Amino acid sequence: MDKYAPLWEPLQVGPVTLKNRVVVTPHALQYAEHNLMTQQSVDYYEERAKGGAGLIFTEAQAVHPTSAGLAPRTTQGWKTEVIPVYERLAKAVHKYGAKVFVDLSHFGVEDYNTMHLESWRALWSPSGLPSTTYNEIGRAMTHDDIAELVAAFARTARNAQVAGLDGAEVHAAHGYLLCSFLSPLTNIRTDEYGGSTQNRCRIVIECARAVREQCGSDFAVGVRLSMTEYAPGGIDADEGERIVKILANSAIFDYLSISAGNASSFDHVVSPMSIPGTPLVELAARAKKAAGGLPVLTANGVTELSVAADIIAEGKADLVAMTRAHIADPHLVNKALAGREGEIRHCVGANQGCINRMAKGWSLTCTQNPAAGREKTLGLGTLKLSEKPKKVVVIGGGPAGMRAAETAASRGHNVILLEKEDRLGGQIKYAARLATRGRWAVMIHDMERKLELYNVDVRTGVDATIDLLRELEPDHVVLATGSTWRTDGYSVKLAGRPGIPGLDQVRVLDPIEAIVYPERCGDRVLIVDDTGDYLALGLAETLAKQGKSVEVVTAGLFAGENILYTLDIGHLYPRLYAAGVTVTAQHIIAEVNSEGAVVTRIWDGASRSTPVDSIVTVMLRDPETALLASLQAEFDVSVVGDVLAPRRVDEAIYEGEMAGRGI
Template sequence: MTKHSALWQPIELGPVSVKNRIVVTAHALMYGDKDNLMTQQSIDYYEERAKGGAGLILTEAQAVHATSRGLGYRTHQGWKTDVIPVYERLAEAVHRHGAKIFVDLSHFGVEDYNGMFLDNWRALWSPSGLPSTTYGEIGRAMTRKDIDELIAGFGRSARNARVAGIDGAEVHAAHGYLLCSFLSPLTNRRTDEYGGSTENRCRIVRECAEAVRREGGPDFAVGVRLSLIEYTPGGIDEAEGEKIAKNLADSGLFDYFSISAGNASTFDRVVSPMSIPGAPLVELASRAKKVVGNLPVVTANGITELSVAEQIVTSGDADLVAMTRAHIADPFLIEKAQNGREDEIRHCVRANQGCIGRMSKGWELTCTQNPAAGREKTLGSASFRPASTPRKVLVIGGGPAGMRAAESAASRGHEVVLMERGDRLGGQIRYAAKLTTRGRWSVMIEDMERMLDKFKVDVRLNTTADVDSVRAVGADHVILATGSTWRTDGFSASVAARPSIPGWDGIRVLDPIEAIENPAACGNSVVIVDDTGEYLALGLAELLATKGKKVEVVSSKLFLGDNTLFNLDVGHLYPRLYALGVTLTPQHIVGEVNSNGVVINRIWDGAARVIPADSLVTVMLRDSDTTLLPVLEAQFDVTSVGDCLAPRRVDEAIYEGEMAGRGI
C-alpha cells in the first residue's frame, strides 16, 4: 500500500472533484502589478505547487470591490473584467497538472491600508463604524447601498472566475476581514437585519454566497472560510462559531467549509509561529464537522508533516488538510512522498521570516528554506540545468550558506568537498535551535544534511582550511562560507561615533553563542545589549532566566524585539519573558561600566540608571570572517556567500549558497 494512502483519495467538493486531500490555502504573495492584477510571477508560483502534486490551490485574496485595496498595487482586484485573461492563464497552468484552482473572494474592511497612494484615500467599510485593530483607522458603517454593492461585487468576481475556467470560489469570512467583522458580536453593533442575532449577522455572508452561487453556475464550487473562534474577549467564541457554521451549512449554499481562527489582532493563530507547537486548530475543524453535516471540512495552520496530515484525515477530524507553508518551503512534497522520496522533502520551520514576516512589511513572499519561492521562472524546477562540464568544488564553512552551496553544486553533477572546522554542520543556526521554542531550526539543518548525503558531498568535519589544505583538494572553484563572528568590543551600531563603551574591560563580556553554550559563565545577574531587534536577544534572555538568572535586556530601539512583531512571535514571547521576571528596557544605551555596574542612559535626555551585573552579553554587530579571502583570491577562483560576504539573516545565506552552486 502506498504510504499516506488516505491523503491520496479523491474527494468531491460539490461539483468539483479534487484528486487528493492536500490544500494550499489563500496566502499573500505580493506579486501584483500596477493595475492590481495577478502577474505571471503569481501564475508561475501556483503552477509549481500544482506540478508538485497539490490537489486544491486557493489564490491569494481577490478583492471584490474597489473599496478594498490592501497594499496598493500589490492587492489583486477580482471584480475587474481585466482579470479574466489572467485567470485563463492561471486555470490552464494549474489544470495541466491535474490540480483544481479556486479564487479567494475577499474584502478587507477596516483591516486595510488607506492612503498608501494619494489617489487611494477613502473611508473604509465596516459594519458599525469601529476602528481597525491593526491600523487604528475608524471605518464608516455600511449603508444598505454599500451592502448591495458588496454583494454585487462578490457575484461579479465569481463570474469573472467562472468564465475564465476557474473551478470555484471561497467566500472569505474569517480573520477579521469585512465579512468576519459582520459575523463577530464584537465588531457588529448594528440594529438592522444585519446585526444582533446569529441569524442576522450571518445574513450578509449568505447573500454574498448567493451571488457567487448564482454567477458561478452549477459547475462552480462554493466554499466559505470561517474563524470558528477569534480568541478575543467579546468576539466569536467556540459556541458562537459553531452556531455560525451551522447557520451557513443549513443554507445549502456551500460545498465545503475551511475552518480557521483569529482576527487581525490575533493573527498569530492564523499563521502560527514557532512559539505555538503542533497543529493547533485541528480541534476546531473537528468541532465544525459535528455541525455542518456531511459537508467536507478543511483544517489549516502549522501542519508541516504528511504523517500528521494523514492522522487528521484518518481520525475524521477533517476531510482535507491545508499544508500551505509546507508548500512554500517545498512545492514538490507530495510528488516526493508518492515516489518514495519523502526523505528529500524540505520542511517548513515556521520561522515566518520569508512569508508572513515579509508580507507584513508589504514585501514580496519568499521562503527561508526555498529561495525559488517567488522566483519560479529563474529558480523553479524547470530551471534546473546539469553542469555542462563537471568540476571539483571546495566549500569552506558548514553553515547554512556553505551547506546549500555544496548541495546546489553537487546536485548539478560537480564533485564537492565541504570543509567545516567544527565537529558538526549548521553554523550559528545550531545555537539558535537551542533557544526555548526554537527547536525547529534543527529541522532545516537535518534537511540539508540528508541532501548532502544524497548527492555524495565529501563532508570533512574538524578540518581547518588553509592554503595548503585547499591546494591539496585540487578544486577548480572555491566557495567561501566562513560566516561571521559576534563583536564583544562594545562598538554599537546605535552609538556609531563612539569606538567603545568606557569601562567595557571591567566586566565579563560574552557573545550570544558563548552565553548559549555556557550559561554558567554569565554569572547570576546578566545585562543583554541588543542592537538587532531580532528574536535572539529575547530568546537568550528567556534561556538564561529559566536557569534562574536575573536578566535585563537593553536596546536603543523603541521596543525590544521589534522584528518579532512581523513574524508573530511577540504575543507569545513577551508573556513568557514577563512571567520569568526578565526586565525589558528599550530606548536606552549602555553609557559606561563602572564599579557599581552597567550604567544605561535614556536616549532622549541621557537620564542614567545603574544595573548591578556579573556579565554583559552583546547581541550587537558581527564581523565577516574573511581571513582566508585575500590569500585564496590570489590563487583560486573564489565566490563568497552568506555572512562572510555580509552578516545578515539565514534567508540570504541560503539564497546565496543556492546561487553560488548554480553559477559554477
C-alpha cells in the same frame, strides 16, 4: 499499505472532484502589477500543482474598488482585465490534475484609506468602528453599500468562472469585512445585519447566494471562517459553532474552511516557530460535527504528511492545508508518492520569507526555498548538469556553504565541504538550542540529507588553510566562513564612541558563548541588543528558565522590532514576563563601573545602575575574511553568506544556491 493513504483518497466538493486531500490555502504573494495577478503568480501556483497538491486557492482577490488592500501589489478580482490571467492560471493548474478556487475578499477596515493617491476613500465597516491594528475608522455601510458589495462578490466570482477556475471561497475570516459583520466585537448594528447570530450571518449568506446564482451549480462555493477570534467580546468557539450551523443550513455552501483569529490575533492564524503542533485542528473537528456533512478544511501548522494523514484518518477534517509546507517544498506530495520523502524540505515556521515579507508589502519567498517566487529561474527543471564537472571546495558548513555544496554537487561537480567545527549548521545550530527554536535543527537535518544524497565529501573538524587548499587543488572555491560577534560594545547608534566604557570591568560574552556555556554568565545577566531580532530575547528566555536574573536593554523603541512581523512577539513577550525577564527599551549602557552597568534613557539621560555578573553583546558581527585575499590570489572564488556581509539565513541560503548554480 501506504502510511499516507488517507491523504490520497479523492473527495467530492460540490461539483468538483479533488484528486487528494492536500490543499494550498490563500496566502499573499504580492507579485501583482497594477493590482492584477501576473504570470509570476501563475508560475508560483503551477509549481504547487506540478508538485501534487489537490486543491489550490488564489491569494485574496478584492471584490470591490473600496478594498484597495494593504499594499500596492494586492490583487483585484473585480476587474475584467484579470480574466486572461485567470485563464492562464486555470490551464496551468489543470494540466497537473489539480483544481483551483478563487478567494473572494474585502479587507474592510484592515486597510489604509489613503495608501493610494488615486483611491482615497472612507473604509467600509459594519458599525463605523476602527481597525484594532491600523486604527483607521471606517464608516458604517448603508443598505445600498451592502447591495453593491453583494453584487461585487457575484461579479468577481463570474470573472473566475468564465476563465475556467473551479470554484470560489467567500472569505469571512481574519477580521476582513465579512468577518467583522459576523463578530459581535465589531458589529453593533441594530438593523437586520446586526444583533443575533442569524442577523450577523445575513450578509455572508447574501454574498454567497449571489455567487451561487451568478455561477450556477457546476461551480463550487465555500466559505472561510474564523471559528474563534481569540479576542474578548469577539467570536468564541461556541459562537463559531452557531455560525457554522447557520451557514451549513443555508444549503449554499459546498465546504467550510475553518481558521481563526482576526487582524490583532493573526499570530494564532499562522503560528510562529514557538507554537508547536496544529492548534486549530480541534476547532475544525468541532465544526465538522456541526456542519451537517459538509466537507471541512483545517489549516495552520501542518508541516508533516504523517500529521495530515492522521487528521483525515481520525475524521477531524476532510481536507488539510499544508500551505507553508508547500512554500518550503512545492513537490512534497509527489516526493512522498515516489518514495522520496527524505528529499522533502520542511517548513520550520520561522515566518521570515513569508508572513514577515507579506506584512511589509514585499513579495513572498521562503527561507528554505529561494525558488519560491522565482519559479521560472530557480524552479524544478531549471537546474542543469554541468557540461564540464569541476572539483569544488566549499569552506564553511553553515547554511550558505551547505546550500552551495548541495547545489553544486547536484549539477555533477565533485564537492568537498570543509567545516572547522565538529558539526554542520553554522550559527543556526546554536539558534536551535534556544527555548522554543528547536525547529531550526530540522532545516539543518534537511540540508545534511541533501549533502548525503549528492555524495558531498563532508569533512568536519578541519581548519581550512591556504596550504590545505593547495593540496586539494580545486577548480573553484566557495568561501562561506560566516561571521563572528563583536564583544567591544560598539553600536552604530552611538557611532561616536568605540564601545561601552568600562566594559573590561565585567565578564563579556558573545551570544554563542552564552548559549553554549550559560554557566559563564553567572546569576545576573544583562543582554545588550542592537539587532531587534529574536536572538537576544530568545537567549533571555533560555537563561531565565535556568534560574538566572536577566535584563534585556535596547535603544530601539521596543525590544524585538524585527520580529513583530514574524508573529513571534505576541507569544514571546508573555513567556519573557512569566520567566521574570526585564525588558528595557529606549535605553543604552552608558558605562560599566564599580556599581555595575549604568542603564541610561536615550531621550533625557536619566540613569540607574544595576549590578551584573556578565554582559552579553548581541550587537555587531564581523565577516570572517581572513582567507579571502589569499584565496582570491590563487583560485577562482565565490563569496557567500555572512562572510560577504552579516545578514539573515534567508540571504545566506539564496547566495549559496546561486553560487552552486554559477560554477
